[in-house]
Amino acid sequence: MPQLYHHPLDPQSRFVRLALAEYGVEPELIEEKVFERRRDFLLLDPAGETPVLVTDHDFTVPGATVIAEYLDESLGETLGENRLLPETPEARVEVRRLVNWFAQKFYGEVSNWLVTEKVYKRFMPAEAGGGAPDMDVVRAARANIRYHLRYIGYLTAQRNWLAGDRLSYADLAAAAHISVADFLGDVPWDEDETAKLWYARVKSRKSFRALLADRVPGISPPPVYADLDF
């Protein structure tokens, strides 16, 4: 069984968990608190970031986008025309563009701020920067998420899914990042009805179930989080 070093509220880990579930692969989940900078984890991945996949053959694949490419190359064809990284050059560029949008822009402006302030800082010692969340940062993340929701709404109003006619890595990446903000009660769902409908469709997939069951000590998600008909 492959192992996935992850954190339940790390959006990049969630993206890979969704992808693995779409491929029908169930990994052993190993929770990693990256801020502890555990020596054995740093030996596995010098970058010290989740997620890291270790395959059945003890092959280490670090980082969400590297894992996504690896899974496409090893398992992509098994999904036939539902391949998560589609075949044509144009479609591949659009999927990768949007995966990067969420892995970098959304992460840098919204989800990393929310998780660091509201989750990681709770478990970090004070001398490592732990403590109460900086509400200025949280407010900035809440302001930034609005334009990302409108962008999702804009794209999905023209397309069946985020990057085109079919579900792709773009949907899984976007939904993974949104889901973390949703767990923390920070998604203004009134902002964009089209984005909300898209998210309801991704959230209803079987691959999403394990994420909706995630719990973190001391943090309760709002009822809307696991509600498929929110």
Place this chain on the structure above:
Amino acid sequence: MPQLYHHPLDPQSRFVRLALAEYGVEPELIEEKVFERRRDFLLLDPAGETPVLVTDHDFTVPGATVIAEYLDESLGETLGENRLLPETPEARVEVRRLVNWFAQKFYGEVSNWLVTEKVYKRFMPAEAGGGAPDMDVVRAARANIRYHLRYIGYLTAQRNWLAGDRLSYADLAAAAHISVADFLGDVPWDEDETAKLWYARVKSRKSFRALLADRVPGISPPPVYADLDF
């Protein structure tokens, strides 16, 4: 002729320029000052970041890693056994891991800080954050670059090139980022002899020549920058 929207001192643009030169593709270079947030550029790429490639068929490919994957898929095989993204799954993971290391870690801890403080702020209006460089940030970047040089030295002491036996995207990405710091006089070359020897080899490639000829108004690189025998 394809067009590349770039900035001469943007390390991610330089990575793509090196890759294109290795493939024998000479793009029309269009300088883009991303901080101006030019409307036509944002229409081309909503993320508003360099580099962006526009192919002969008017197809837009935004972002260095997306461009690198696109070039590998369309031109990779033409390089035969010198393919920049090699064939085996293990080698592909290692190359992508290191490309991301420089695109994210090195960029986030060194090259983006140096370019923003020492180059972009010089051309930005004061109300947009322009002005003199924040020397605390520059000093932090200079401290951080040391451990990256040692990591390059550690890897290239065991391997012929950064990610394995042959030159790959990993070398081009790393050298592109290092070259920007070198242009600004911020690489402590005494720190690691093995890293220096590796950089001298990459820098001697024909694909590197255009980068060594780059000039930016008001900023002169130190003599070591274009010296192949530094």
